[in-house]
Amino acid sequence: xxxxxxxPKNEExxxxxxxxxxxxFQKHCCPCTFGRGCxxxxxxxxxxxGASLVDSRLQxxxxxxTKVVWLASPSFYYSPFHRAASRTRQLASEKLPKRIRRHVxxxxxxxxxxxxxxxxxxxxxxxxxxxxxxNPPSEELSQSFQLQFEKLVVLDYITRNTDRGNxxxxxxxxxxxxxxxxxxxxxxxxMSVAEERGDVKIAAIDNGxxxxxxxxDSWRTYPYHWAWLPMSKKPFSAETANLVLPKLTNRxxxxxxxxxxxxxxxxxxxxxxxxxxxxxxxxxxxxxxxxKALRERMTPxxxxxxxxxxxxxxxxxxxxSHLSFVQKIHLKTPFFSHx
Numbered sequence: 048x049x050x051x052x053x054x055p056k057n058e059e060x061x062x063x064x065x066x067x068x069x070x071x072f073q074k075h076c077c078p079c080t081f082g083r084g085c086x087x088x089x090x091x092x093x094x095x096x097g098a099s100l101v102d103s104r105l106q107x108x109x110x111x112x113t114k115v116v117w118l119a120s121p122s123f124y125y126s127p128f129h130r131a132a133s134r135t136r137q138l139a140s141e142k143l144p145k146r147i148r149r150h151v152x153x154x155x156x157x158x159x160x161x162x163x164x165x166x167x168x169x170x171x172x173x174x175x176x177x178x179x180x181x182n183p184p185s186e187e188l189s190q191s192f193q194l195q196f197e198k199l200v201v202l203d204y205i206t207r208n209t210d211r212g213n214x215x216x217x218x219x220x221x222x223x224x225x226x227x228x229x230x231x232x233x234x235x236x237x238m239s240v241a242e243e244r245g246d247v248k249i250a251a252i253d254n255g256x257x258x259x260x261x262x263x264d265s266w267r268t269y270p271y272h273w274a275w276l277p278m279s280k281k282p283f284s285a286e287t288a289n290l291v292l293p294k295l296t297n298r299x300x301x302x303x304x305x306x307x308x309x310x311x312x313x314x315x316x317x318x319x320x321x322x323x324x325x326x327x328x329x330x331x332x333x334x335x336x337x338x339k340a341l342r343e344r345m346t347p348x349x350x351x352x353x354x355x356x357x358x359x360x361x362x363x364x365x366x367x368s369h370l371s372f373v374q375k376i377h378l379k380t381p382f383f384s385h386x
Contacts, residue, residue, distance in 0.1 A: 052162075054161045054163075055123060057158060057159075061089040064126070083209055084265050085263045090258075092160045093258075094254055095161035095254050095255050096115050099163070100311060101308075104294075109195060109199060111164045111165070111166050113162065119154055119157045123158055125156070169248075171214050171218075175220050184220070185245065196273070197347070199216060200350070204271070204350060207257060207259050207329055209269035215252060217252060218250075267382075268380075270385065280346055282344045283346070295338045305327050328358055340353065354378075356375060
C-alpha cells in the first residue's frame, strides 16, 4: 500500500545524486537550457512543504499534507561508495556486536526531503476534464468543482507555481447516483446522502517549482495552464472571497505567514536570507494582485493578466509600529509568452 510520496533533496534536478544522467548532461553541457532561472536551486522539497503550509493557513484544504522528513531506504539512489560502506558496517556489527554496534551507525545515510501523503481515488485533471466535456456533472457538483478550482487558483497564484499543467493536479469524481442506479442493489441498504449527491475533490500536487525569487523574465513565462480552461472565465465566487479576502487584507496575517515560511525554509542547509526576502517580495506582490481581483470579482483569466509586481520591505515605522513596503511593477517580459 502506498501511503506517501518522498522526494529527496539530493535527487532533485540540481541535486548531486539525481539518478537521471540526461539531467546531469543538460546541467553541465547546456546550462542555459537547464532548470528555471527564477527559482532557488535545489529547493523543490521545501517548496512542496511551503505550499502545504500556505494551503493550511488559508484553509483551502486542497494540498495533501506535506512535511520535511529524513528517511533512508535501499530504493533511494546512493553512490557505490555509500552502499559498500553500509555493507561493511553491517557485517562488522554482526561479527562484533558488543564492540562495534554501540559506536557505529549501521544502515544507509538518511536523506532529507518532502514527505507528501498519498491520495487514493484521484486521477489526472486532464482525464476528468475531457470526461466533463462529454458528460458534464450535475449542477450542484459543477458548482462545488468551481469553488475548489478557485482555491487551486488562489494557491498557485500566491506561491507563483511555475509548473502547473493539467497533468499535475488531480481530481476525484464520484457521480451522483439516481434511484435507477440503485435499483439493482439491495433495497435494505439505501443510498447515503453522499452517494445521492456525488462528490468531486481537487488535490494540488507537484508544488516543488513554486516560490520564485523573481518573476520569470528570461526565456519562458511558465504560465498557469488552468487559465485556458472554461472555469477561469467565471468571476471569483462570493464563497472564495469570503474565505480568503479577510485573511489577505489582514497585514498581520500576511506577516505571520511570512514568519511561518521563514521558520520552515531556514531548516534548509543552504538557506539564504537575501533570496528568502526576494521570494517574499514576490509573494506579497501576488497577494496584492489577488486581493484586488477578489474584491472586484475578477475572473482568474483577468487575474493572471494583471501586471506582475513585488512588494519589497522599505523599513519599520515607529509611529504606527508597522512595516513599510515599496511596490515595484515588473515590466520585463520573457522571450516566449505561451510556454
